Amino acid sequence: MPTLIHPHFIAHYRRYFALLFIILMILTPTFPKVAPGEHLTQIQIKDFITAQTRNTPTTYYEGRLGPTGFEYELMHLFAEYLGVSLNMNAKHNPESVLSAVREQGDLGAAALPLLPATSGVHYTRPIIQMQPLVVYRRGLYGIQKPGDLVGLELGTLSEAGTSEALRELQRDYAALSWKESSELEVAELLAQVENGMLDAAVIFDHQFRLNRLFFPNVERGFLLGDPLSMVWAVPSGRGLGLLEAANQFLQDLEESGSLNHLINRYFGHDDYLEYVGTRTFLAHLDARLPSFIDLFQQAASETGFDWKLLAAVGYQESHWDAEAVSPTGVRGLMMLTHPTASEMGVDNRRDAAQSIDGGARYLRSLKNRLPESITGNDRLYMAMAAYNVGLGHLYDARKIAEMRGGDPNLWRDVREALPLLQHEEWHSQTRHGYARGGEPVIYVRNIRRYYEMIEYVERSRQQFFQLEQAGNDSMSMLPFELVPPLSQ
Structure with missing residues (x-):
């Protein structure tokens, strides 16, 4: 005989399960359905992609040829891959880049390290490896291993990835301590080591190679920990279309060899002006310059410069090599x-006559375009600086010189201001942003040095020639190894 369930009992349980269902519906989070390519589709509709980045040498800055930087070139290629234009937002540090990606999108590209458990973003496949490196102030000895860092004034950039290596090291050296900053960039950190505010710093190896020439009192120490992976970041929760497209783009670039070519172009060498020893310069003076003296003299007569100055510019640029080609083109x-x-009407840049003529006329045009308030040698030195870094950055440095209470018409004050274009505190207040501001300072200094050496050798040879003409056959030509003091 079947068991009968009382109707009131059934009604009671119906109310119970209905209440339970309502509670579960309230407690269970609901997620809007996101199409896999929703974010990517939005980018294609608006026809541009916004990159959140930093104004640094390894990411993005305005260079001699216009916008440049390793990640800028990658982002530009990726935008072309998507068939859209590129919009840059470079007012960031590593920490604020990720916040901007979460809140605004579209892509974060700022030497970001692949770190675990980062909420709100997805990371792409690795792009390059970044090796932490210890650097220290010249004169501090015995910094050869991790334990030597204990007790030092040590600094690094927060959220850049280098602090992870220090935290790992702290497990073995509990007394290790360091300072972190989210406001500084690498050049500013190196400047603190240079001027004694810090004893040492941890940055990435490729960053030191790009900056070392400007900080002669900072020594390379030792590699610290394992390398990290540089990645891009995209916001999570908006579909995986953009992430998949970025990964496919990076994979294609790697398989074609183009990524490796770009890495070597930026980090396979020291992309800065080389200091050339006196013996090397004198060897080139005898072996190379005679072939071009007539061309320098002709260009000088047409532009009003001293031919020896134009020759000094030519040596600084190419070591008097008509076939020279730089990694930047x-x-x-x-x-x-x-x-x-x-602009100068030069159709063959490797033709020495055209190159010297075009370079001389370009230097003359830069000098003519400077404000009339800049006079004398100050005008010449600023024109040479603009030949290297561009008029826009030179004007930015003049503005900084004035902000610091200096005279924007004097090279000595502009020379002090130019390196500040490497510091976010200053370049953020300028029109053209970050520049390798230390480079034109070294550039002008080297040209002045080479000019003095050419003039010294030419004057000495003329003196010897006059003695020989007077019948002093016993006087022979001597090698000139003495370097004149560098005037500041």
Whole structure:
């Protein structure tokens, strides 16, 4: 005989399960359905992608040829891959980049390290490896191993990834301590080591190679910990279309060899002006310069410069090598960019006559375009600086010089201001942003040095020639190894 359930009992349990269902519906989070390609589709509709980045040498800055930087070039290629234009937002540090990606999108590209458990973002496949490196102030000895860092004034950048290596090290050396900053960039950190505010710092190896020439009192120490992976970041929760597209793009770039080519172009060498020893310069003076003296003298007569000054510029640019080509595409004896060559009517940059003539006229045009308030040698030195870094950055440095209470018409004050274009505190207040501001300072200094050496050798040879003409056959030509003091 079947068991009968009382109707009131059934009604009671119906109410119970209905209440339970309502509670579960309240407590269970609901997620809107996101199409896999929703974010990517939005980018394609608006026809541009916004990159959240930093104004640094390894990411993005305005260089001699216009916008440049390792990650800028990658982002530009990725935008072309998507068929959209590129919009840059470079007012960030590593920490604020991720916040901007979460809140605004579209892509974070700022030497970001692949770190675990980062909420609100997805990371792409690795792009390059970044090796932490200890650097220290010249004169501090015995910094050869991790334990030597204990007790030092040590600094690094927060959220850049280098602090992870220090935290790992702290497990073995509990007394290890360091300072972190989210406001500084690498050049500013190195400056603190240079001036004694810090004893040492941890940055990435490729960053030191790009900056070392400007900080002669900072020594390379030792590699610290394991390398980290540089990645891009995209916001999570908006579909995986953009992430998948970025990963496919990076994979294709790697398989084609183009990524490795770009890495070598930026980090496979020290992308800064080389200091050339006196013996090397004198060897080139005898072996190379005679072939170009007539061309320098002709260009000088047409532009009003001393031919020896133009020769010094040519040596600084290419070591008097008419076939020279830089990794950034400038070429020829005077290393003209393609736009500059076009502006000067030079159709073959490797033709020495065209290159010297075009370079001399370009230097003259820069000098003519400077404000009339800049006079004398100050005008010449600023024109040479603009030849290297561009008029826009030179004007930014003049503005900084004035902000610091200096005279924007004096090279000595502008020379002090130019390196500040490497510091976010200053370049954020300028029109053209970050620049390798230390480079034009070294550039002008080297040209002045080479000019003095050419003049010294020419004057000495003329003196010897006059003695020989007077019948002093016993006087022979001597090698000139003495370097004149560098005037500041």
